[in-house]
Amino acid sequence: MQQLDRSAGCATPALKQQFVRRARLPEHQAVLWKIESGAVCSMTWTSDGELACLGYWGVGDVVGHALSRVQPYELHCLTNVEISSCPRNEWSQLTDALVHRQQQTEELLSIVHINPLSHRLWQLLVWLSQKFGREVGNGRWLELRLTHQQLAQTLGTSRVAVTTILQRLEAEGKIQRQQRRLIVVQH
Incomplete structure (x- = not known):
């Protein structure tokens, strides 16, 4: 389900998308996702093939493949999730959310x-x-x-x-x- 909404923090109307628990968020290098509801885990695999969690993200957090250089890298929904998109040309409006993300990463x-x-x-x-x-x-x-x-x-x-x-x-x-x-x- 997709709908347009202006509440995402970006100047242009944000495309909102909903995902069910255990779904993967789309891989877009030119888009960041703001979590409107739910929880997401960023993941990779070790050289032994074991899954490794890189972070837990919730409401108000910003996630996206462009924020990581880790490969492979996936974003998995831990609950039902609603996200809104923010295109690359509007990322400067996400400064507070990105600073918060960095702080959480260091805490973990x-x-x-x-x-x-x-x-x-x-x-x-x-x-x-x-x-x-x-x-x-x-x-x-x-x-x-x-x-x-x-x-x-x-x-x-x-x-x-x-x-x-x-x-x-x-x-x-x-x-x-x-x-x-x-x-x-x-x-």
Whole structure:
């Protein structure tokens, strides 16, 4: 479904597109996409053929193949997503969004270098809950459903290691599971 809308932050009418969960966003070097709703993961593959998450992006974030030199590079919808386009000649109007993107990239990069792995996973959950969560009585409900495999791909580890650490975090009361989602408990 496509429609024209002027709310994208670009001067010309923006083409809005909707994508379902697990879809890939189009590969256009001359267009950046502003996320109007939903969540997207930027991904590549390691030399071993393993998927690697490069970033998580949500409402207001700007994504696009022109923002990366990584090859291969794909943008996968983690939820149903609506994006609006901004052509290359209007990218200067996206300065604030691009600065925010750079800050988020560095935050995630700093997290993936934390040791030990249990601290790295905990910090990723805290970061994700701040970006994609909402306040509930005892913490932040992570509204983004991520599999143990997706978390492992973000941190460069195995699904089994993530599962083991999540079980330990739950036993320690740092996280709670409700309706197949996580609550990051405030301490």
